[in-house]
Amino acid sequence: MPHAPAGTGPRRRTLLAAAALAPLAAAGCTAQDGPGTRAHGPQAPPKDALIMVIRHAEHPYAGATGEDPEGNEDPGFLAGRGWRRAAELPRLFPPGRRSSLPRPAAIFAAGGKARAAPAHSRQTVEALAKALGTPVRSQFAIGAEAALAHSALAAPTPVLVCWERAGIPRLVRALGAHQVRGVPAAWPDRHDLVWTFTRTRGVWSFRELPQHLLPGDA
Structure with a gap:
């Protein structure tokens, strides 16, 4: 059998391949890098968002009962004033530019089977959702504010969230907006406010607005 000439064969080819890859390695490339590989760099800021938060409308206080839509007493329903607020809520989001609050593209409300x-x-948001032709998203129970925040930030903006008073600070924290200047540590004992959280180029800002829907609203 004839012998291969000196300097040829698998070992020489391996050495030549290694020599060819050396400049790529020096440039920070690997054999797996291809034309479509992205260089690592600063990540883009999260998308802009507008989250509007309200507390549910007036509920029965101790010693009182709520009313079902037919006016029958039932502790699982809003108080009479709460129903009036719910009926007026569409006025808070008029079409066009007649309001400082934009019409929500997505509406979230607390879910679960509890009658409270x-x-x-x-x-609170049923009449508004019907007026806007937007379904109420109620897949998250009170206590699941982290999951709610994730879904709200992924939803079409603007977003309206109607929630329970004690859970609102947890929602604000889950959004990452709890350290914004002016954000109260807790929701006050009121039903006539709107908290707006606006994220622009990754930075949150906060405003508190009155509803002015019923006599006696601040």
């Missing part, structure tokens, strides 16, 4: 705050939250 979750039901009150859904009852």
Whole structure:
């Protein structure tokens, strides 16, 4: 069998391949790098968002009962004033530019089977959702504010969230907006406010607005 000439064969080819790859390695490339590989660099800021938060409308206080849509007493429903607020809520989001609040593209309300705050939250936004032709998203129970925040930030903006008073600070924290200047540590004992959280180029800002829907609203 004839012998291969000196300097040829698998070993020589391996050495030549290694020599060819050396400049690529020096440039920070690897054999797996291809034309479509992205260089690592600063990540783009999260998308802009507008999250509007309201507390559910007035509920029965101790010693009182709520009313179902037919006017029958039922503790699982809003109080009479709460139903009036819910009916007027569409006025808070008029079409066009007649309001400082834009019409929500997505509406979230507390979910769950409890006949208390979750039901009150859904009852509060039912008339608004019907007026806007937007479904109420109620897949998150009170206590699941982290999941709610994730879904709200992924939803079409603007977003309206109707929630229970004690859970609103948890939602604000889950959004990452709890350290914004002016954000209260807790929701006050009121039903006539709107908290707006606007994220622009990754930076949150906050405003508190009155509803002015019913006599006696601040």
